Amino acid sequence: MSTEERPLNFLEQIIKKDLESGATNKLVTRFPPEPNGFLHIGHAKAICLNFGLAETFDGACHLRFDDTNPEKEEAAYVEAIKKDLVWLGFKWEGDIRYASNYFDTFYQWAQHLINEGKAYVCDLSAEQAREYRGTLKEAGKHSPFRERSAEESTDLLERMKNGEFDEGSKVLRAKIDMSHGNINMRDPILYRIRKQNHHQTGDKWCIYPTYDFAHGQEDAIEGITHSICTLEFADHRPLYEWFIENLPVPSRPRQYEFGRLNLDYTVTSKRKLKQLVDEGVVDGWDDPRIPTIAGYRRRGYTPQSIRKFCEMIGVTKSDGVVEVSMLEHAIRDDLDKNSARAMCVLHPLKVVLTNYDSDKTELLSAAGHPNREDLPTRELPFGREVYIDQADFREEANKKYKRLVIGKRVRLRGAYVIEADSATKDEQGNIIEVQARVIPNTVGNNPEDGIKPKGVIHWVAAHQHCKFDVYLYDRLFTEAQPGSGDTDFMQQINPESLSIQKDCMGEPGLANAELGQSFQFEREGYFCRDTQQSDALIFNRTISLKDSWGKQAAPAAPKKT
RNA sequence: UGGGGUGUAGCCAAGCGGUAAGGCAGCGGGUUUUGAUCCCGUCAUGCGAAGGUUCAAAUCCUUCCACCCCAGCCA
Numbered sequence: 007m008s009t010e011e012r013p014l015n016f017l018e019q020i021i022k023k024d025l026e027s028g029a030t031n032k033l034v035t036r037f038p039p040e041p042n043g044f045l046h047i048g049h050a051k052a053i054c055l056n057f058g059l060a061e062t063f064d065g066a067c068h069l070r071f072d073d074t075n076p077e078k079e080e081a082a083y084v085e086a087i088k089k090d091l092v093w094l095g096f097k098w099e100g101d102i103r104y105a106s107n108y109f110d111t112f113y114q115w116a117q118h119l120i121n122e123g124k125a126y127v128c129d130l131s132a133e134q135a136r137e138y139r140g141t142l143k144e145a146g147k148h149s150p151f152r153e154r155s156a157e158e159s160t161d162l163l164e165r166m167k168n169g170e171f172d173e174g175s176k177v178l179r180a181k182i183d184m185s186h187g188n189i190n191m192r193d194p195i196l197y198r199i200r201k202q203n204h205h206q207t208g209d210k211w212c213i214y215p216t217y218d219f220a221h222g223q224e225d226a227i228e229g230i231t232h233s234i235c236t237l238e239f240a241d242h243r244p245l246y247e248w249f250i251e252n253l254p255v256p257s258r259p260r261q262y263e264f265g266r267l268n269l270d271y272t273v274t275s276k277r278k279l280k281q282l283v284d285e286g287v288v289d290g291w292d293d294p295r296i297p298t299i300a301g302y303r304r305r306g307y308t309p310q311s312i313r314k315f316c317e318m319i320g321v322t323k324s325d326g327v328v329e330v331s332m333l334e335h336a337i338r339d340d341l342d343k344n345s346a347r348a349m350c351v352l353h354p355l356k357v358v359l360t361n362y363d364s365d366k367t368e369l370l371s372a373a374g375h376p377n378r379e380d381l382p383t384r385e386l387p388f389g390r391e392v393y394i395d396q397a398d399f400r401e402e403a404n405k406k407y408k409r410l411v412i413g414k415r416v417r418l419r420g421a422y423v424i425e426a427d428s429a430t431k432d433e434q435g436n437i438i439e440v441q442a443r444v445i446p447n448t449v450g451n452n453p454e455d456g457i458k459p460k461g462v463i464h465w466v467a468a469h470q471h472c473k474f475d476v477y478l479y480d481r482l483f484t485e486a487q488p489g490s491g492d493t494d495f496m497q498q499i500n501p502e503s504l505s506i507q508k509d510c511m512g513e514p515g516l517a518n519a520e521l522g523q524s525f526q527f528e529r530e531g532y533f534c535r536d537t538q539q540s541d542a543l544i545f546n547r548t549i550s551l552k553d554s555w556g557k558q559a560a561p562a563a564p565k566k567t
Numbered sequence: 568u569g570g571g572g573u574g575u576a577g578c579c580a581a582g583c584g585g586u587a588a589g590g591c592a593g594c595g596g597g598u599u600u601u602g603a604u605c606c607c608g609u610c611a612u613g614c615g616a617a618g619g620u621u622c623a624a625a626u627c628c629u630u631c632c633a634c635c636c637c638a639g640c641c642a
């Protein structure tokens with residue numbers, strides 16, 4: 007990927023030192039998603055970090071599903087996550103791994119801790135356990151089962167495994183320190199009873215390890231050298247290390263934490279995204295309005311743009327909120343360089359060119375891209391009647407308006423300069439047709455009389471074009487930080503996050519667009535053919551063009567994205 | 568003094584004792600058959616605050632302040 011000059015982030019500095027000192031022979035990282043939902047832009051940051059680190063330091067990155075909680079996990083999510091990773095362009099080292107691959111070892115290690123007097127089966131209920139745990143400021147107290155014999159705990163654990171006890175009736179806990187300032191060290195739970203079918207192990211287990219009792223050991227088994235996670239796990243590091251020190255693990259990984267990504271006008275929480283999907287606020291996990299990888303993919307974002315964005319925002323331990331304009335810049339930059347140009351009229355207004363023969367048509371040629379010769383040119387039919395956008399004509403306007411005005415000239419992009427003469431209105435006073443004239447010999451030339459057009463507008467021929475619907479997306483939330491304060495984020499949904507513009511008119515070639523193919527509709531924005539509704543011709547607006555005119559013309563209007 | 572973490576421009580972010588990189592956004596200008604792109608310029612006498620050490624401090628020390636995370640048998 008990009009090896010542009012950039013200062014090393016704090017993790018790269020640590021790894022560089024470890025490699026130079028010999029503390030690390032070969033870097034091994036891992037991306038450990040739980041298969042309980044779709045990946046989102048926050049995961050993309052972690053993915054780019056872990057896989058990127060492996061790439062730049064000539065190491066390896068594992069893909070490991072952290073599947074310790076069958077209650078919330080599904081095989082379908084495993085598949086979706088794999089698909090997203092491949093799409094982003096990353097390759098994991100070796101086979102896909104699962105925490106559940108190591109359940110047998112974890113069980114033996116649990117027995118080991120019991121035998122060492124460092125773990126015990128506890129019969130406290132969840133509620134009782136909470137009371138015994140103490141509070142943030144007060145120490146907890148010992149469970150009455152804390153001094154149970156190793157023999158008894160071993161037997162009980164075995165019977166928990168065999169399904170002899172009800173869910174919630176017993177747990178296995180580490181024996182550490184009930185008065186520790188860090189609550190994670192107050193005899194944390196290692197195993198809980200869950201009589202659930204697991205998507206990988208089926209009905210083999212009735213007990214499942216907790217995150218804490220699994221993660222560090224998974225890392226150690228796989229030889230992970232640098233285990234990178236988000237800030238909220240920093241409090242778990244002492245426990246992570248406690249297991250590494252007290253278990254016969256084959257290696258000693260180290261945990262490092264970085265700040266998770268927050269984006270304004272966006273929710274990046276699997277729980278909240280799932281709620282939006284489950285309650286039908288959006289159209290599924292790949293709805294183009296939500297920040298899932300699948301959503302961005304369908305919206306027309308490219309893998310490169312997402313990776314570029316992750317590069318732009320950096321990696322630190324401070325938690326901030328990144329403005330979406332950064333992501334928007336990344337995708338505009340990519341699509342500007344790489345997408346073919348086309349013309350599409352969203353709000354058609356007929357223009358009759360009165361001095362153009364009614365039985366004449368031409369086939370004009372236009373560049374596929376203003377500064378790339380490798381993209382093929384396209385053919386634009388031209389005739390006596392064309393359509394332009396309603397916003398591109400006014401009967402009269404001031405000098406700042408660089409579009410069609412009666413008595414003034416404008417260029418039809420890639421075609422003639424025209425001059426408007428009159429307009430026809432309906433009973434309500436709406437303009438329904440414009441009469442204009444073509445200025446002769448102006449394809450590729452300026453008018454011979456020296457009167458240059460005010461501007462350039464896009465158009466489509468009346469006699470030959472294709473029609474389709476365009477889906478215009480705006481931000482999903484009305485607030486920069488949805489759900490902040492005491493407002494429910496579900497109350498801050500932008501009612502205009504999706505608007506469908508029917509019967510748009512595009513140049514003929516658009517009818518052959520491939521599913522997912524991106525275009526710049528000139529003067530409008532970047533659009534891609536929808537991949538889900540493949541029977542119809544539908545385009546999704548990925549992102550509008552930057553619009554300095556729109557800003558000064560209507561500063562109060564909501565920003566179009 | 569419960570534990571952990573973070574404060575550099577509107578936002579992200581370099582900086583690691585030698586006099587505040589870069590990007591996004593904004594603003595001004597130039598080029599342009601896209602009001603796009605591109606190009607040029609501009610944008611922190613100051614780094615959460617106050618003291619101190621030093622010839623020299625965003626960087627070291629002290630105190631204070633603000634914000635984030637933790638009391639799931641979630642991850």
